[in-house]
Amino acid sequence: MDIVFIRQLEVMTVIGVFDWEREIKQKLVFDLELGTDIKRASETDELADTLDYKAISHAVHDFVEKSEYQLVETVAEKVAELILTQFSIRWLSLTLNKPGAVSVANSVGVKIERGEKF
Numbered sequence: 001m002d003i004v005f006i007r008q009l010e011v012m013t014v015i016g017v018f019d020w021e022r023e024i025k026q027k028l029v030f031d032l033e034l035g036t037d038i039k040r041a042s043e044t045d046e047l048a049d050t051l052d053y054k055a056i057s058h059a060v061h062d063f064v065e066k067s068e069y070q071l072v073e074t075v076a077e078k079v080a081e082l083i084l085t086q087f088s089i090r091w092l093s094l095t096l097n098k099p100g101a102v103s104v105a106n107s108v109g110v111k112i113e114r115g116e117k118f
């Protein structure tokens with residue numbers, strides 16, 4: 001299995017459980033690893049034969065920017081669902097950082113894997 005990756009995808013959005021967090025936008029940062037097979041694209045040199053990291057990046061950004069979830073867990077799961085259903089992807093790893101959420105930590109968040117490795 002090959003990987004197309006997207007690192008440090010930043011989105012400003014409403015996220016958090018506390019009242020004050022519902023009034024502001026905070027930064028979420030995504031690292032994505034998308035399972036694929038790059039063999040065909042490497043032979044044809046055609047974008048249509050691979051995962052378009054630009055299209056996926058913008059789909060994730062647009063979705064998260066409009067969302068208003070409380071937990072990072074919910075955002076992670078919804079983004080994983082979006083990617084697996086809208087693109088030809090069978091496995092992914094998603095790390096979601098909420099930097100600055102905890103004053104004594106550089107970042108906090110979740111990491112999930114979804115789908116089947118092949």
Ligand SMILES: Nc1nc2c(c(=O)[nH]1)N=C([C@H](O)[C@@H](O)CO)CN2
Pocket residue numbers: 015016017018021070071072073098101102
């Ligand atoms: N496992 C989680 N713990 C916490 C979350 C969360 O989304 N998942 N969220 C908060 C608050 O919103 C926090 O980020 C405010 O600083 C606390 N714990």
